[in-house]
Amino acid sequence: CDRGYVGAKVVLGANIILPKKALKRDNRYQRDKKRKLCKRRAAIEPIIGHLKSDFRLSRNLLKGQVGDEINVLMAACAWNLRKWLIATAIFLFWQKVGLCMVRSRYFSIALSKILSVKI
Known part of the structure; x- marks a missing residue:
């Protein structure tokens, strides 16, 4: 704890x-x-x-408080982009398999839970 x-x-x-x-x-x-x-x-x-x-947030090479803010925003954007890429890869995999068409409603619910947003 x-x-x-x-x-x-x-x-x-x-x-x-x-x-x-x-x-x-x-x-x-x-x-x-x-x-x-x-x-x-x-x-x-x-x-x-x-x-x-x-995501390289341990060391900041940018100068000043604005540099710190930019570094944190870039790391957070990279984190969110990674989440979106993983969800897109899962979606494309299931679409290629063909199971997405049968259960598209349930899949979109699961995808929205992964991404933490509403689709």
Whole structure:
């Protein structure tokens, strides 16, 4: 379980919530909200790790804050392009096999789940 950076409680106006034992004064809604936020952060960290290792986000050769932003956007675009290419390859494979015509409705639902968008 990732505990995050323990040092600061507030960074640029954003509260840092660390996973820890629930307080007695917290009601069920507050507990569930904190738990959901921590799970959400834990879900995004593997993606950031893949961006760093596979899409060259670990080292930035561009200058300044604008260069950092450009580098992150290029890595995110490469990530999304890879997802689209994989989904297109799956679609073309099943179309070539001929199963896409029979179950095109179910396939488009599965394809939209892979891409995380509505078709």
